[in-house]
Amino acid sequence: MPELPETETIARDLEALIGGAQIVGARVMRPDVLREIEPERLGASIAGTRVRCVWRRAKLIVLDLARDEERVSTHLVVQPRFTGALLVDDGTLDAELREYLCVTLRLADGRALHYRDVRRLGTVALMTPARFAEYAGALGLEPLDATSTPEALRAVFGSSVRPIKAALMDQALLAGVGNIYATEACWVAGIDPSRAANSLTPHEWTVLHTALVRLLRDSIAARGTSFRDYRDATGARGGFVSQLRAYGRAGLPCARCGRRLVGTDAIDGRMTVFCPWCQR
Ligand SMILES: [Zn+2]
Known part of the structure; x- marks a missing residue:
């Protein structure tokens, strides 16, 4: 599923297009x-x-639509989830990408904006500004906002007894972080992903926050991580996959200590890869 960097990449591309x-x-x-x-x-x-x-909130792509210059009249809110993609079509889009189209918006300049979704687990919603404010208000802290500090993370998660890696993926608490970036952030911070969130020290929250923010920014700069059916607005794949240090690397050597990385689904039912030697 696209996480924050992939969703941000799609939103920025769409804004430009x-x-x-x-x-x-x-x-x-x-x-x-x-x-x-x-x-x-x-x-x-x-x-x-x-x-x-066009902008991003959590893992949502939001199109602010307006009838006049002054006021946004409605929000088109797209949640791509597993296989959803928004594709701008100027008539040259690959025929293969024109399959599985769910919704097509026609633009005055002759182009089209398609919502394509192979498995149709994603959604397209139309919301009034008031309804969207209510909906977005229930989403978690934005990790790249100025309000996201180590102290804010600690305040959100600090009393939780859940494993830190699972807690980071709770969308009601922190927006946009899924299995890839939660796994990577724990590796970069040198923190055992199975540790209870409430066991982290203030220093560890600072290290984890720094790791998470840097990962997300670096991944946005690389246009996200390519996996499964993720495509950006032009149908291309992301480049961050070559920078991953833990996710998808079970059994391979740890880039820090050289010992073998371990994969487990015992933490939260998802595959978590970590180094039992240098993540404590
Ligand atoms: Zn290691």
Whole structure:
């Protein structure tokens, strides 16, 4: 599933590609991906709006749509989850990527914005500003916001007895961090991912926070981590995979101590890779 850096990459690309574009209509091929709007009402609800901006919140891609210059009238909120992708089509998109299209928005300049989803576990929702504020208010701390400090992380997780790696992935507490970056952050910080969150010292919170922020920023700079069906807005794959030190590397040597990395699903049911020698 795309995590924060992949979602941020998609949002930035879309902002560059379709920021300011006018929407003239919508076609819904797979109504089951829609949320909070009836399929037959989507087109009428967004036709005539402009894309004011495209941005990310948690693992959501948010299109702010406006009928006039002043005010955002509605938010198109896309949660790609496992196989969802937003693709801008100027007529040259690969035929293979035109399969599994769920929703297509037609733009005034002749291009289209497709929501494609092979497994259709992702969603496309239309929300009023008030509804979106309520929805986004229930999401966790944004790790790259100025309000995300070591102290803030400690305040959010500090009393939890859950394993730190599982706690980092709790979307209600911290937004956008999934298995890849939780696994990597524990490795970089030298912290055993199975340790209870409430056992971390203030110094360890600082080290973990620094590791997490750097990982997320480096990954955004590399356009995210490529895996499974992740594609950015142009259909390409991300480049951070070559920088991974733990995720996907069970049985390979630890880049820090040279001993063998271990994979386990005993921590949270997901595959966690760590170094039992230098993560304490
Ligand atoms: Zn090691």
